[in-house]
Amino acid sequence: MKVTVLTAFPEFLSSFLSTSIVGRAVERGLIDVKAVDLRDFSQGNYRQIDDYSFGGKGGMTIMPEVLDRALASVGSDDAKVLFPTPTGSVLTQDLVEALALEKELVIICGHYEGLDERFVRESVDLEYSIGDYVLTGGEIPAMTLIDALSRLVPGVVGKELSVTDDSFYNGLLDTPHYTRPSVWHGQEVPAVLTSGDDARIEKYRKRTAAFLTLSRRPDLLSRANVMDYLEDEVYVGIVVSSDTVDPSGMRGIAQSAGAYGVARVIAAPERREDFDALRNTLASVPEIKCVPSVRRMTEWAGRKKHAPLLVIAAETRPGVPWLEAKRRLVETGGPTLITFGAPPTGENVIAMRPIQTTGGELPHTALVAATLDRFFGSR
Numbered sequence: 001m002k003v004t005v006l007t008a009f010p011e012f013l014s015s016f017l018s019t020s021i022v023g024r025a026v027e028r029g030l031i032d033v034k035a036v037d038l039r040d041f042s043q044g045n046y047r048q049i050d051d052y053s054f055g056g057k058g059g060m061t062i063m064p065e066v067l068d069r070a071l072a073s074v075g076s077d078d079a080k081v082l083f084p085t086p087t088g089s090v091l092t093q094d095l096v097e098a099l100a101l102e103k104e105l106v107i108i109c110g111h112y113e114g115l116d117e118r119f120v121r122e123s124v125d126l127e128y129s130i131g132d133y134v135l136t137g138g139e140i141p142a143m144t145l146i147d148a149l150s151r152l153v154p155g156v157v158g159k160e161l162s163v164t165d166d167s168f169y170n171g172l173l174d175t176p177h178y179t180r181p182s183v184w185h186g187q188e189v190p191a192v193l194t195s196g197d198d199a200r201i202e203k204y205r206k207r208t209a210a211f212l213t214l215s216r217r218p219d220l221l222s223r224a225n226v227m228d229y230l231e232d233e234v235y236v237g238i239v240v241s242s243d244t245v246d247p248s249g250m251r252g253i254a255q256s257a258g259a260y261g262v263a264r265v266i267a268a269p270e271r272r273e274d275f276d277a278l279r280n281t282l283a284s285v286p287e288i289k290c291v292p293s294v295r296r297m298t299e300w301a302g303r304k305k306h307a308p309l310l311v312i313a314a315e316t317r318p319g320v321p322w323l324e325a326k327r328r329l330v331e332t333g334g335p336t337l338i339t340f341g342a343p344p345t346g347e348n349v350i351a352m353r354p355i356q357t358t359g360g361e362l363p364h365t366a367l368v369a370a371t372l373d374r375f376f377g378s379r
């Protein structure tokens with residue numbers, strides 16, 4: 001990836017581009033970053049690049065001609081032109097990952113009041129902000145973006161794993177980290193981390209990441225696939241009327257459930273006396289476990305588990321919004337049954353608001369897939 005930074009203070013970037021991970025990436029040619037001095041495109045003898053803002057209180061704005069000449073000097077019509085500004089869209093990991101797909105970027109750093117708006121309208125493709133505070137210039141936001149981008153370039157960060165495990169990559173926050181000594185100021189490293197049991201360590205890391213996200217950034221939950229962050233398995237329960245059940249539709253449901261990592265689909269008839277008929281009809285779909293009643297369904301899903309079973313009854317009106325159901329699912333983390341059809345009753349049951357559509361009802365297969373996608377779809 002090639003990045004050109006247009007700035008009145010190119011010296012700001014020199015140590016950044018020659019130090020640590022980014023410095024090595026530049027040296028090895030994994031990223032190509034150049035800082036260009038806006039003053040080289042100034043007018044007059046004083047290397048002037050800005051002038052008083054019209055209607056302002058004495059603040060300065062960088063002039064459009066200067067910016068235009070500097071941008072033309074980059075000599076690329078295909079580059080995506082970015083302007084860091086507090087009024088831009090907030091820079092997120094998603095936006096960084098989208099920008100990492102570009103071949104060439106130009107980042108224009110503002111100073112003083114910013115850039116002349118006419119130039120921004122004519123030449124800037126994207127305005128981004130690094131947060132709700134105001135810095136003196138765009139150099140730190142430019143470096144922020146370059147740093148985040150460079151971590152996504154293969155070979156820049158030593159172990160690929162550390163990038164994919166970091167905060168936001170999978171949607172949630174990272175787990176806390178510890179190093180030697182194992183006891184420091186009387187505080188011990190959590191015993192599980194020194195147990196050598198990889199599976200338990202992985203589970204612990206995922207659960208601590210989930211709790212950190214729930215307490216500090218619950219807003220992140222909506223975008224994340226939370227399956228890996230649970231301690232136990234998820235089941236889908238379908239309550240059907242045995243005379244209308246369609247094996248190919250049920251096979252589709254089992255397929256979607258499997259694709260989202262659901263451990264098992266369990267079907268129960270609306271009326272207990274229809275159990276044999278249901279089992280015969282679904283004999284051709286071995287992926288689905290048939291049980292005689294909703295009660296048996298919950299017993300089966302919760303069997304042999306130490307934690308109580310959480311039941312999320314989808315398509316129930318009135319019910320809690322789906323994001324709250326997702327929060328409860330992550331918080332509980334134990335075995336979970338997501339049911340469609342007649343809702344079970346019991347203590348640990350959440351009634352979830354049905355998915356809203358504007359053009360009529362969703363077929364059952366689509367309804368199950370759309371619901372599972374909200375919990376276990378990758379962003």
Ligand code: SAM
Pocket residue numbers: 083084085086087108109110111112113114115128129130131132133134135136137138139141
């Ligand atoms: N008048 C601008 C406003 O209130 O939105 C603030 C200008 S600021 C003093 C000067 C420059 O710093 C901006 O043009 C921008 O390039 C950069 N800057 C400051 N804060 C920023 C932020 N949170 N995100 C991105 N860029 C920022």
